[in-house]
Amino acid sequence: MDLLVVVDSDDDKMVSHELEQMRSKLEEAILxxxxxxxxxxxxxxxxxISGQNRSxxxxxNPMLVTYLEASQDLCETDLILFGAAVAVCRIKCAKLPMAGCATKQSRAIPA
Incomplete structure (x- = not known):
């Protein structure tokens, strides 16, 4: 699947290799x-919110157009956008906690 990538002038420091890695992470996350x-x-x-994260x-965003145009309903659109959010987290090297995993519970008494 060939996707057209439009890069803003602020993003001219990104080379095509980096964009291909981003595209790969996006496709993997959506799948x-x-x-x-x-x-x-x-x-x-x-x-x-930072300049680098916005970049x-x-x-x-332009990579998502192909997926969103092919989306047939709201559920599929939700999956695509969630996959894109996961891709952003992975690109920024954020470690994502999995659902259902034990999390540290607070011992504080609720108000």
Whole structure:
């Protein structure tokens, strides 16, 4: 699948090799998300707003067009966008906690 990549002038430091790696991570994340039950999706982390993070998102946006145009319903669109969010986390090397994994529980008494 050939995708057209449009790079903003702010992103001119990214070379095509980096964009291909990003595309690969995006495709992998979307494929994994499609085959994964909703309950098993990883929890997404909040990534801070920065110029570098925005650059990653701006670079992935044109890559999503092909997937979104082929989307047939809202559920599929949700899977694509969730896969894109997972890809951004992976590109930024954020470790995603898997759903259903034991998490550290607070011993504080709820208000």
């Amino acid at each position: 994994k998300t499609r085959s994964m039950p909703f309950e098993n999706r990883p929890r997404l982390l909040r990534i801070p 990653v998102v701006r670079s992935l």
